[in-house]
Amino acid sequence: AYSRRFHCLMMVDYIFYQTNSHFYYKYQKNHTLIFTKESIIRNCSCLADIRDCDYNLANLMCNCRTVLPSTMEKTNYNSDLTIWFTDTSVLEMLLNFTRVCDLKLSFCGTAPLPTEYLTIWGLRKLRVKNKVKGQFPEQSVTISSSSNHEKEDFLAMHNKDRQMLVYISFLDTSLFNGYSLLKSYSVENVSSITEHFPSLLYSDVFSTSDNKSYVVTFIY
Numbered sequence: 001a002y003s004r005r006f007h008c009l010m011m012v013d014y015i016f017y018q019t020n021s022h023f024y025y026k027y028q029k030n031h032t033l034i035f036t037k038e039s040i041i042r043n044c045s046c047l048a049d050i051r052d053c054d055y056n057l058a059n060l061m062c063n064c065r066t067v068l069p070s071t072m073e074k075t076n077y078n079s080d081l082t083i084w085f086t087d088t089s090v091l092e093m094l095l096n097f098t099r100v101c102d103l104k105l106s107f108c109g110t111a112p113l114p115t116e117y118l119t120i121w122g123l124r125k126l127r128v129k130n131k132v133k134g135q136f137p138e139q140s141v142t143i144s145s146s147s148n149h150e151k152e153d154f155l156a157m158h159n160k161d162r163q164m165l166v167y168i169s170f171l172d173t174s175l176f177n178g179y180s181l182l183k184s185y186s187v188e189n190v191s192s193i194t195e196h197f198p199s200l201l202y203s204d205v206f207s208t209s210d211n212k213s214y215v216v217t218f219i220y
């Protein structure tokens with residue numbers, strides 16, 4: 001299941017406007033925002049950027065619906081996804097072993113988070129925000145590969161049969177405690193995760209198949 005083709009939608013949707021004699025483009029795209037408050041999970045489609053952790057505003061401005069944890073399915077997100085969370089159990093439900101290209105995580109809780117690892121496929125851009133007014137407001141990580149520039153990636157999107165680049169990231173959830181700056185470390189050209197990282201606890205879920213080149217990133 002993990003080897004299915006997956007491409008990030010890095011394209012944007014534009015709307016063409018005309019005012020008097022001027023034409024202009026406007027970025028027009030709904031964003032997916034998922035947040036949890038108490039035990040309720042809301043999945044929203046928002047046109048505007050909503051201030052982090054402002055649940056009331058999100059309910060007001062976005063098109064939201066409640067998701068029952070029992071019926072929740074892991075989904076792939078090939079554009080952007082924002083999650084506001086207060087504990088790691090929800091992140092685990094929403095994100096562990098899913099595919100997300102462009103992820104923004106905002107920690108809205110106050111209790112320190114334990115060190116746990118989230119495995120995210122296909123992650124190319126991560127933004128992290130803590131509510132805690134510490135020294136570290138918004139931080140971000142962009143993951144790319146030296147063998148595959150963004151532009152080529154985009155152009156080769158439909159005929160990348162030669163060698164399949166697979167991005168996989170491991171994210172330490174204690175990074176939201178803001179004790180230090182966000183760091184990331186990528187290892188490229190990994191042909192087999194089991195072979196190169198034998199001590200990863202659950203490395204057995206990674207297929208050792210043919211012609212895949214992994215970009216393995218640790219975010220902490």
Ligand SMILES: *[C@@H]1O[C@H](CO)[C@@H](O)[C@H](O)[C@H]1NC(C)=O
Pocket residue numbers: 032034043044045067072073075094
């Ligand atoms: C949230 O909604 C989007 C569509 O707006 C959908 O693709 C996605 O699967 C939903 N996620 C969850 C966890 O329900």
Ligand SMILES: *[C@@H]1O[C@H](CO)[C@@H](O)[C@H](O)[C@H]1NC(C)=O
Pocket residue numbers: 030045046047048061062063
């Ligand atoms: C996009 O967001 C607006 C509100 O922000 C909402 O009214 C509209 O239904 C959303 N569109 C989709 C396709 O969800």
Ligand SMILES: *[C@@H]1O[C@H](CO)[C@@H](O)[C@H](O)[C@H]1NC(C)=O
Pocket residue numbers: 088091092096097116117118119173201202
């Ligand atoms: C993600 O799944 C792995 C394997 O089941 C597990 O070891 C890990 O603790 C999970 N991550 C979180 C944040 O729960």
Ligand SMILES: *[C@@H]1O[C@H](CO)[C@@H](O)[C@H](O)[C@H]1NC(C)=O
Pocket residue numbers: 146147188189
């Ligand atoms: C990975 O392989 C590509 C092409 O095979 C090469 O251009 C690139 O330098 C390699 N990267 C590293 C970090 O070894």
Ligand SMILES: *[C@@H]1O[C@H](CO)[C@@H](O)[C@H](O)[C@H]1NC(C)=O
Pocket residue numbers: 162210211
């Ligand atoms: C792996 O790549 C080689 C050459 O690049 C190709 O001949 C072969 O068919 C590929 N194998 C698979 C299973 O895609």
